[in-house]
Amino acid sequence: MRDHAQKQGDEAEIDLTPMLDVVFIMLIFFIVTAVFVKEAGVSVIEPEAHTAVIQRQVSILVAVRPNDEIWINRHKVELAGVRTAIEKLHAENPKGSVAIQADKKSKAGLVMKVYDAVRAAGVEKIAIAAEKI
Structure with a gap:
């Protein structure tokens, strides 16, 4: 039993x-x-534009503040180190693009230097972030 x-x-x-x-x-x-979104680490007031277009597959955000600070992936970076930082992050996701979030009070010359450094890092797809009106 x-x-x-x-x-x-x-x-x-x-x-x-x-x-x-x-x-x-x-x-x-x-x-x-999963796609992990990289953040610049600081907030900026982006300029407004009528022709702003939503970008897909933005994997790297670069923030340029009005006090000439450059932030990438929550770290403050000097202008000389932008290319190296972008090369490292772009190697992780070669199909992604870079968005430069420039504050509307930041200097255009500094934004162009950051743009040149990103282009020198081998990134083909670069966008300047703006608020759509």
């Missing part, structure tokens, strides 16, 4: 190990395929 009751108890158990394996594999898949 005991053997019969013990066999029925064993048959009633459900092994969840394969289901957990599948769930963890799916979780890893979604983490690996």
Whole structure:
């Protein structure tokens, strides 16, 4: 009698190990395929433009503040280090583009120097961020 009751108890158990394996594999898949957005790290007041267009696949944001600070990926960078920082980030996602978020009170000359440094880093797709009116 005991053997019969013990066999029925064993048959009633459900092994969840394969289901957990599948769930963890799916979780890893979604983490690996997710697009991680890089942030400049500071907020700027972007100029307004009627012809502003939403850019897709912007993977690197460069912020230029009115006090001549340049921020990339939440780190303050000197103008001489912009090219190196962009090369490193662009190597992680070669299909992505760069958006320069220049404050409307920042100097145009500094923005152009940042643009040149990004172009020298080998990035083909560069956008200047603006608020659409």
